[in-house]
Amino acid sequence: MKSPEINSLFEKNYKKIFRLALKMLKNYEDAEDATQNIMQLAYENLDSFRWEAKFSTWLYRIALNHIYSYSNKRKKQQKNVSKLNYSFPDSGNPEKRIYTEELFKKLDEIIEDLPPKQKEIFLLRYYSNLTFKKIAKILQKKVGTVKSSYFFAMKKIKESFKKKDLLDFEEQL
């Protein structure tokens, strides 16, 4: 069963799973460790995978379960979480650069503070590039439910920017 096709399925999904793990665990070492574990776990349990379902759906379910248990374990160990930093190239308008940096940091904080289910859907949508239909399949929810959570997440982002009078950033840039 472990053919070249299987290898390519793993390779195809590795980056997306890693990005998801990194955003959820906020630490490179942990993300690498968790992603490796997820791949290993999927690899060892390939025999139990029912091939009528899509491989990536199955893999994402394993990934989410594993990332959550990894993060719980880490909370128990009270391990420090490193903040991811953004590096901006020095070229271009420095004022614009500083302003964009501010906006990105603000957005990063808002995403970090989203309720877990909304954050999960936001990350699957943006960092794993999944459709609402696919996310619904992975989470075993209705497409409407997934879209509602996503809507509330986006609304929260919008309201936070509005509250701080930051919504006119397009004009300021």
Added chain:
Amino acid sequence: MKCIKDKELMDYFNDELNKTRKKEIAAHLDGCKKCREKFREWQAIFSLTKDYVEKDKEDMQIPDFNMSKLKTISDETAEDSSFSLMRYWIKPAIAVAAVVILSLTFLFFPAKKDNLPSNDNFLVLQDDFMETTVTQVDSINIAYLEEALLQEIYSDDELRKQVLSGEFRDYYDIIMDDMRYNELEDSDLELLEKELNKLKTS
């Protein structure tokens, strides 16, 4: 045309609307200042989010992945299969068992599926990998599940504290949420029916 709802604007920016609806929205925006303002706000948010995510992804240094590494580890751990079993399969099984004990009274067949017999002697279980199984509840099974639940509580310090301080309910809710009984897919229901028929004929 009525003013456009936020939800529909979100669909617009996620490219979830058909061409006709998009044209209707564009026409409405031409004549409605309020909606135009709302549209502009959403547009700014979606464009910022897109830029932020692109930048974030660009900055991520993703380590190389190769299958051969996986295979080597797999071969090494093959000898210690009891460890991986304990870690990945027994735990979910015990979590499932915990719910079974707590929920013996209310059964899990979705009410809308009338064709499934609502028989108190059967339980529908789903593990962490969303595999669905049907189990017949008899005295042997109940004894096993009780033992599994006690072992789970006994082996986990935090869980034991939670039980003693009456916070077990939270743990139970998390498991219930994970199991998502009411959202079984059609393929799962077909499998259930098959399993039930097998059990009935045996």
